[in-house]
Amino acid sequence: ECRTAVVGESTVVFDFTHGFRAFPIILSSAIDFLCRAKSIRVEKVLYGAWEKGKPEAPIADLSDFYIINEWSDAVSRFVDDADSTKLKEVSQRSDDYQAGALKDPELLDAVLALTSSLRNAEANYVAQKAEGALKLLEAAKARSDKKIDALLADLIIEKFTAIASEPTGRYDYGYFTTQIEIIKALNSHSLYMQSFTVMMEFIGSIGMIESDVTAMNSKKGRERYRADIFKNMIGNPEPAWVFKTGADCEMKDKLYPFYKKLD
Numbered sequence: 001e002c003r004t005a006v007v008g009e010s011t012v013v014f015d016f017t018h019g020f021r022a023f024p025i026i027l028s029s030a031i032d033f034l035c036r037a038k039s040i041r042v043e044k045v046l047y048g049a050w051e052k053g054k055p056e057a058p059i060a061d062l063s064d065f066y067i068i069n070e071w072s073d074a075v076s077r078f079v080d081d082a083d084s085t086k087l088k089e090v091s092q093r094s095d096d097y098q099a100g101a102l103k104d105p106e107l108l109d110a111v112l113a114l115t116s117s118l119r120n121a122e123a124n125y126v127a128q129k130a131e132g133a134l135k136l137l138e139a140a141k142a143r144s145d146k147k148i149d150a151l152l153a154d155l156i157i158e159k160f161t162a163i164a165s166e167p168t169g170r171y172d173y174g175y176f177t178t179q180i181e182i183i184k185a186l187n188s189h190s191l192y193m194q195s196f197t198v199m200m201e202f203i204g205s206i207g208m209i210e211s212d213v214t215a216m217n218s219k220k221g222r223e224r225y226r227a228d229i230f231k232n233m234i235g236n237p238e239p240a241w242v243f244k245t246g247a248d249c250e251m252k253d254k255l256y257p258f259y260k261k262l263d
Helices: 023-037 063-081 085-092 105-119 126-143 147-163 173-188 192-206 219-223 225-235 246-262
Strands: 003-006 011-015 041-048 059-061
Touching (some): 011 023, 063 085, 126 147, 126 173, 147 173, 173 192
């Protein structure tokens, strides 16, 4: 006999004390399905450990096993879809002994910042935020003696290591290779609009290579005016170039020798 009782609008208690043969396995699949399809919250999963000849039987709560499934689902969403909302949600209602290292507030904030930066195509900040999040993950692994912490953390580390780097503040080789990895990551998450945005930034940044300003943290380096003019030069055949202001024409003339070298 397997019974379910509705405790709240989306909270359910399951009891499968007398589940026969394969039925507990079927019920476990049903629980996982309802968690995903109906967004229910499992309050309790109960099992009465009755044995013949013993008048009293302890009742075991097995719901912690299903929280582990939710942790796995949350990390999978983060790795596959760059969606960290489920990770934060599960961390808020699970105990420390269940993937406790991933509950660290500083780590969760760093992970949220990374996914926000990635989804908003903040090309010049993603690598730095990924680097910060991965350092916190490595530290969390070192603090924990639980295998589940290491396994889940390694999934995230493996996925985002390619886009993590310490910023040099310059439009150098490391900057461009990291941008390519960010583009790959966005494509792998089907974030194509953001990917094209980073591609455009990448092309514009090429125009900064032989300029007299290559430091991104300088006032001129942050201006991107030079990059915008370079994108216009690359995006149109030379006979179709139109630069309306004197400043635009002056910048075009400055960039032209480098443009011809690339050509």
